[in-house]
Amino acid sequence: MSEQISDQLNLSSPYYTTLTFFYNLEEGNFKPKEAAKALDIPEELKEESERLTIKLKQILEGKGIIIRTSSIPNLPSYQDSTSGVKESVYYFDKQKIPGIFLEKKGNQWKFSSFTVSQITDMHQETYPYGTDRLLNLLPKIGNEKYLGLHLWQMFGMFLLIFLIFLSHFFFTFLLDRVLVYFFKRLEYQQIGENYILPVARIISYYLIVQLLSIFMPVLQLPVEIWSWIVVILNTLKPFLITLAFYKLVNVVAVYFARLATKTESTLDDQLVPLMRKTLKAFVVLIGTLFILRDGLNLDIIPFLTGLSIGGVAIALAAQDTIKNFFGSVMIFIDKPFQVGDWITSGDIDGTVEEVGFRSTRIRTFRNSLMYVPNGKIADAVLDNHGLRRYRRFYTTLTITYDTPPLLIEEFVKGLKEIVLAHPDTRKDYYHVYFNSLSAYSQDIMFYIFFEVPGWPDELRARHEVLIQIVKLANSLGVRFAFPTQTLHMESFPEKKDLIPEYPTDSTYYQKKLGEFLGNELKKK
The missing domain is CATH 1.20.58 (Methane Monooxygenase Hydroxylase; Chain G, domain 1)
Structure with a gap:
């Protein structure tokens, strides 16, 4: 304190009470008994008045509270109105030391009786774990000053x-x-x-x-x-x-x-x-709030209030972003697909690579990347091919019109045996039938399912089944038809007909089928 006051006690205003308190506790003018008069001490604590006065000063110093007398009101009739109700009190710092304040008693301003009752607890809080004992121990080492x-x-x-x-x-x-x-x-x-x-x-x-x-x-x-x-x-x-x-x-x-x-x-x-x-x-968000409150001693309530009001404005301006975020949440909850699944929906067609906060990354079959907002995916009707248990394979096997019925029967039986023998085909549901007569061929419907996890495995299984079908046809002598036009002419004795001659005995075809099943399918 740079200002000086007279030895006469002056407690007429918050300014003079504060000045009196600190002036009488300065090193060159140490009078704790006089400083204690600035405290509203009850009768039962009169004997401890000097000790309580010193403790109060140590609390303010320990908490790093700077009391600037120039900012303290010098009005005897000062009233604090920050709480909405005018009171004859003066708070030094409501945030850091709300329990330390001056209160007017009659014509004098003193540290309130509430403050006096809290001094012991606040002192122990400021100097915990018995460190308050060092306050009196260390000064005994020496009072000489070096570098201040x-x-x-x-x-x-x-x-x-x-x-x-x-x-x-x-x-x-x-x-x-x-x-x-x-x-x-x-x-x-x-x-x-x-x-x-x-x-x-x-x-x-x-x-x-x-x-x-x-x-x-x-x-x-x-x-x-x-x-x-x-x-x-x-x-x-x-x-x-x-x-x-x-x-x-x-x-x-x-x-x-x-x-x-x-x-x-x-x-x-x-x-x-x-x-x-x-x-x-x-x-990071919660930590920043604690740093602002505990470290910088800022009131975060107005900040949170402003944040909530601003949050409404931001939410209105960023509806699509919020929609995409909740879309990603719904994707993780419902799990309509997983990474690696092939999905289709409108323009969406590809394999899922990554699901992010805002969008899902899909690799198309052109090897390009498609970024789809999660909000759009959450509202869309998705066809997830990756969740298929069975993968359908349907084709029509066209054979020439000169193929006799007995050979067709044995060929169909062989096709069914191929389906039953393959390890990745569904055995309880498939259809292989002589199904139609088209313009240039006799048609056999080949309708089966593969029980494989992915498209590469499906392609491999198709390859293996088709190879077996070709081998079966070659073994039985079945010819596959293709769009042709046939011109029929009168046969000449010296010319041989182009149409092959098929055996009429059914045992011949049964024998050929048995040889194929024994040589090819039993290898599996």
Whole structure:
């Protein structure tokens, strides 16, 4: 305090009461008995008045509160109206020290009886774990000043720096040796080193900052310096906690990634990175609010109110984005498809490669990439070919008109045996029949199903079945028809007819079919 006041007690306004309190507690004019008169102390605490007065000053210093007398009202009839009701009280800082305020008693302004009743608890909160005992111990070392600091303050700073290095060495040894060895014994060394160890190191830094917050107030540094240190320490605490949870999200993601590998659905594999990004964004948002509130001492209620109002405006302006986000949520809940499935819907036709926050990436059969908004997919009617249990294969086998009925019967029997013998065909439902007479051929319907997981497997199975059909036709002497025009002419004795001669005995065709089944299908 640069201003001087007379020795006469003056408690006529908040300004003079504050000035009287601090003036009588200065080093060169230390009169705690006079300063105690600025407190509304009840009769039962009169004997402890001086001790309570000193504790109140230590609370303000320990919390880094700068009291600027120039901003304190000098009106005897001052009334605070910030709460909506005019009261004869004066708050120094409602956010940092709401329990410390002046109250008018008669014609005098004093620290309120409520403030006096809270001094012991607030002092213990400011100097926890018995550090308040050091307040009286360290000043006994020496009061000489060097560079603006007492000898005991400099000694305390060197001692605190030594404790910090000692703590850092201890935590480093504990983490790098003990923790890594522990995870190595559990056969989780890679997870421990890559995911758990970074989180543990951040926690160790947090513990060091916590130690500084506990012991540094004891040094009673100049309040102009200490107030900035308090802001830095209070900001570091929520920042390090936020950083630890940010790293911890990777641990959670690894756990769920392992669970996703145990499921058949590949959509779970896409959900893990989506969940990791969402959790990290949530951690950053909540951590920022705590940094603003605890570190920078800002009132976040108006911010949250403005955020909610602004959120409505943003929601109206970004309806499509929100729709796509909830579309992605519905995709992960309903699971209409998974990564690798072939889906079709209108212009959509391709294989699903990735499902994101806003859109789904689909690889078309032209090998181009199609980005489809999730909102559109959620509302569309999808045909998921990837979820088919059976894949249909339908073709018509056309044989020439000169093929006799006995040969057709044996050919159809052979086709059915091919279906039954193939390992990937559906055995309980298929149709192979002589089905139609077209303009140039006799038609056999070949209608079967393959029980295979993907299109490449379906193509392989088709290839194998068609190869067997061609081999069967060659073995029985069946000729496949194609669009032709035949000109019939009178036969000459010296000319042989182009139409082959087929045996009329049915046992001949049965023998040929038996040879084919024995030589070809039994190989399978």
